[in-house]
Amino acid sequence: MTTFAFALLFAASVFGYAWNRQAASSLRNDGQRLHSLSGFHGLYSFLCVSIPVFVLILVWLVFQGSVIDWLVTAPIAPENYATLETGPKQLVLAEIKSIAGGRIFGTPEDWKLAAAERLIQLRTMSAWLLLAAVFALAVTQVLRARRRVDADFRARQGAERMILGLIQFCAIFAVFVTVGIVFSLTFETIKFFRMVPPLEFLFGLNWEPQIPIRADQIAGAGAFGWLPVIVGTMVITVIAILVAVPTGLLTAIYLNEFASSRARAIIKPILEILSGIPTIVYGFFAVLVVAPAMRQFGADLGIAISPNTALAAGSVMGVMLIPFISSFADDALSAVPQSLRDGALALGATRGETMLSVLFPAAIPGIVGGVLLAVSRAIGETMIVVMAAGLIANMTLNPLDSVTTVTVQIVTLLIGDTSFDNPKTLAAFALGMMLFLVTLVINIFALRIVRKYREIYD
């Protein structure tokens, strides 16, 4: 039925477009001078119909669920529903819905069957009502837009205003989502800090979140000091950057200045494929290939290397970041004007000297920006470290040890039983908040560096 509603929306919009356009054209053919071109009259009608009808459908779909629930449960005897707590209420409702869907377990009470019957009726009615409402609104809007077609009507301005509104809405949408995410993070983080003192979280050296969620569980006492976790993140990030930055930069320099067009045509697409590999694939590459190889290598040298190491996870993450860095640096180097290149070459500089002393300094802002973006990606990267880094929060800087990261801990905290009145679950939000703050600071720093250098070179 929703599909029909959308089909109706589409048909009405297209019809409105054609009708208005045709009307405007015939006015023009009668010799009138129209303010707007016929196409704009059509577009005006199209937008007049499609935007309100679309909003109507969306609002309907958002609210119909809760309205129907309310109508279904209202006639149920209070002792069976209204007086219950939230949890059992939801169970009753879910049972009614599964009965309505034809999945009947055991022998439900009669009032539940009656409610399911009501639910089916209400759903059908809602769908028809939606179609009727869409039809009514679409017809009204088509007629209203058609009535406005005359020589003086400024259809172009009208259409432009609506399109402006549309693109403004899109821009604001992203802002709203961001603000919403930050708010929910902040809210849960504050709840967490009511249970765990902020000082203990920020400066504690132990991370043992395995505390019981239910009273009958057997688990540890718990400790929520985030330092070992963030240190693990930093160790892995540093390793990743040490791998990615030199390799990526030199790749970019080679491709940009020294590679023949043939080599470039082969290497560039391959790098792009590398950046398209899902991180989970890198993850099992790290855990199944790199980590065992390192362990074997260590064993041959007589060094004990744990099966999950920061080095394996970090270096594979570095490989993942190579195309990221190299494409940023390549863009930055290509953006340096050809005239600078020519100027240096004409002075008798070699290509290497040109690269080092002219192109590279001029491209630094772009390169630094790319590197810092890569750093925030490395900090936020989850899948590789979940698979390859380990779960135990060791406070160590040794890359051959097993470490854990902020993202890994968030994953493990939220897997399995969760409960929003327990610090174990809420700790995930606190970690998320800290991660958000760290990457935010790095991004601001990146932007500032780029701006600062841009003033000098330009």
Added chain:
Amino acid sequence: MNDMTKVERDLNMSDAKIEARGVNLHYGTNHALKDVSIEIADRTVTSFIGPSGCGKSSFLRCLNRMNDTIDICRVTGQIMLDGQDINAASVDPVQLRAQIGMVFQKPNPFPKSIYDNVAYGPKIHGLAKSKADMDAIVEKALRRAAIWDEVKDRLHEPGTGLSGGQQQRLCIARAIATEPEVLLMDEPCSALDPIATAQVEELIDELRRDYAVVIVTHSMQQAARVSQKTAFFHLGHLVEFGDTGRLFTTPNDPRTESYLTGRIG
């Protein structure tokens, strides 16, 4: 139009700095230069004129092998600098370009300080033994480019902060700091206003004392003002080459005459 005395000119004529024979240039399938032969004299300003796309800039770029950097460009024929073929396998284009300086159409100072811009060439070629040496080289180059007085108090500010005319003279200073033997100028005044143009032209006349100067220009008046020799290019052919005064007053080729009188171009 030509203020050189007869004696002076004869003296220069015997002294060919660059000699090109049968130069052909292709950009892919496009035959851009057709069998160009020319002798460029030392201590003389030679100008290349002709309509857009006639090959004059391409030929200029052959002289210091800047066309090497363009993948699809292919040059055949012989270009001799002091009797040595510059396209020979034994010649290092990097060293060749240190001998033959070049100034471009658009001022292209590096995003470095004024001082570092001028010091760049001497530094990479190891011309200065000490900091004081380098200071002297930079000052000399800036003085000869007639820009010293304007920049001496701000040598460590970025060269990109100068005005267009100053930037172009800075680029000339940068080119002559490496002590080249030939100076190639590719429409050096096309981005400049009349005053800056006059300054650069005066400078070109100065530079003639020490260098062979080759200048590509769109302005026939400029060619007449600054050069002793003029070559007219048309559709990839070197149509006519001779003393500037003679070429502008009594051209031999009808195409030259048409161009000079504005019928082609």
